[in-house]
Amino acid sequence: MPSTITTEAVEKTVVDALISFGAEPSEVAPATELTTLDIDSLDLAELSQIVDDEYGVSMKSSDVSKIKTVGDIVALIVSKG
Amino acid sequence: MRDVVITGVGAVTPLGVGARTLHERWTAGVCGIVDGEAPCAEYDQADHFSRKESRRSDRFTQLALVAAAEAIAEAGWGADAGGLPVAPDRAGAIIGTGIGGIDTLLGNYKELLGGSAVSPLAVPLMMGNAGAAAISMKHDLEGPSFGVMSACAAGTNAIGVALRAIQHGEADVIVAGGSEAALHPLTRAAFGALDALSTLGISRPFDADRDGFVMGEGAGVLVLEAGDVARARGARILGTLSGYGTTSDAHHLTAPRSDGKRASAAITIALADAGFSADAIDYVNAHGTSTPLNDAAETAALKASLGEHAAKIPISSTKSAIGHLLGAAGAVEAVATVLALRDRVAPPTLGLETPGEGLDLDYVPGQAKAMSVPDGRQARAISTSFGFGGHNAVLVLEAAEAA
Numbered sequence: 001m002p003s004t005i006t007t008e009a010v011e012k013t014v015v016d017a018l019i020s021f022g023a024e025p026s027e028v029a030p031a032t033e034l035t036t037l038d039i040d041s042l043d044l045a046e047l048s049q050i051v052d053d054e055y056g057v058s059m060k061s062s063d064v065s066k067i068k069t070v071g072d073i074v075a076l077i078v079s080k081g
Numbered sequence: 082m083r084d085v086v087i088t089g090v091g092a093v094t095p096l097g098v099g100a101r102t103l104h105e106r107w108t109a110g111v112c113g114i115v116d117g118e119a120p121c122a123e124y125d126q127a128d129h130f131s132r133k134e135s136r137r138s139d140r141f142t143q144l145a146l147v148a149a150a151e152a153i154a155e156a157g158w159g160a161d162a163g164g165l166p167v168a169p170d171r172a173g174a175i176i177g178t179g180i181g182g183i184d185t186l187l188g189n190y191k192e193l194l195g196g197s198a199v200s201p202l203a204v205p206l207m208m209g210n211a212g213a214a215a216i217s218m219k220h221d222l223e224g225p226s227f228g229v230m231s232a233c234a235a236g237t238n239a240i241g242v243a244l245r246a247i248q249h250g251e252a253d254v255i256v257a258g259g260s261e262a263a264l265h266p267l268t269r270a271a272f273g274a275l276d277a278l279s280t281l282g283i284s285r286p287f288d289a290d291r292d293g294f295v296m297g298e299g300a301g302v303l304v305l306e307a308g309d310v311a312r313a314r315g316a317r318i319l320g321t322l323s324g325y326g327t328t329s330d331a332h333h334l335t336a337p338r339s340d341g342k343r344a345s346a347a348i349t350i351a352l353a354d355a356g357f358s359a360d361a362i363d364y365v366n367a368h369g370t371s372t373p374l375n376d377a378a379e380t381a382a383l384k385a386s387l388g389e390h391a392a393k394i395p396i397s398s399t400k401s402a403i404g405h406l407l408g409a410a411g412a413v414e415a416v417a418t419v420l421a422l423r424d425r426v427a428p429p430t431l432g433l434e435t436p437g438e439g440l441d442l443d444y445v446p447g448q449a450k451a452m453s454v455p456d457g458r459q460a461r462a463i464s465t466s467f468g469f470g471g472h473n474a475v476l477v478l479e480a481a482e483a484a
Binding site for chain 2: 021022023038042045046049052053
């Protein structure tokens, strides 16, 4: 069963994932831009898999292309829940 | 034709991290084989890469990057030393591999079979050109960059192709070599099924009791520069890549031609390319795998190409100290040869006690020996590589004049 979607839960999933991809933990915050964290399209493809697995939400590449910040990712997932 | 010189060397091998470590330990008779296999036990990715870089590169790419960084630093191209000596589009990276990112490939297949998602990193990490691509990106090399695949001759072919690219003006400087990280149960079983591996786990090239090769991993990289570019910037020149020859057996999937005819032709072509006669060679860094077939065919090839001179010079196998690095072997052996020529010392063939029948050349058993170099010129060597599929590749190397 997919986990229940709450902003808090999704934010934790996203932050944990970005850190596991190599982002500096102290820099990962909702307002941080992904380029600052050196997060690129390959990382977002991996994140999509994690999110699909955890919440049953599919992030389309057309959605992902508009993402700029960590908070944008969280908002996108929550809006699809 | 432009001459092509070597201004930096780098290696990660079962004898340690660093080209000098390889040279010094092999020359001293240290063996990097443990329990029948030769891993790069002293290599730790955390010493060289961020977490992000580590997960973005298969082990074979990491070994290539570390060897390249060492060679580039020695060449004086480091960011702190002024960077590339030429415009980025005049610099390239050509890296051979036998297998590529097999650990990534098989790890992802395991995930797939277990019902998990396959990583978006699977393709870019497992592709055989990943080593060349990573070096190109890391050091901003915008000229020719690609992988070379010719099994156990790949590292040598990569260096040879790089030589040609510089000679023909496609690039002025190229980071060239080979890398392999294939110590995986599948490769072990696959080479075992071919009866290619030593069942005793002993690498003893040219010995009567040799029974197969010992699998190793590692990378070797050389910085090759057009001589005019290197001299203009006052670079310290380690040696010259004087010639290259490559041929095919067109004979068998795995076995070499027993008469070594096309391997011999590769040596002859390489010598002609360098403009050297056979008796102008002081040392042979042999392919010397420790398989019954290779070491006999290679001896035949050396006799056919070098004639009586073959019996007068030292011939040794790096694989006796580090096992067989497959697609990296030729590149690591080129690095070892450059340093051996500089010191005029032929490192030993370890584990060789009683030469096999008909193997009557000087294989430098047990202990290193001095090369005998005529007055008036620098030491010269050939380094041979032969790959499954019948690929033969030979380099001619010459030490630089002492600075």
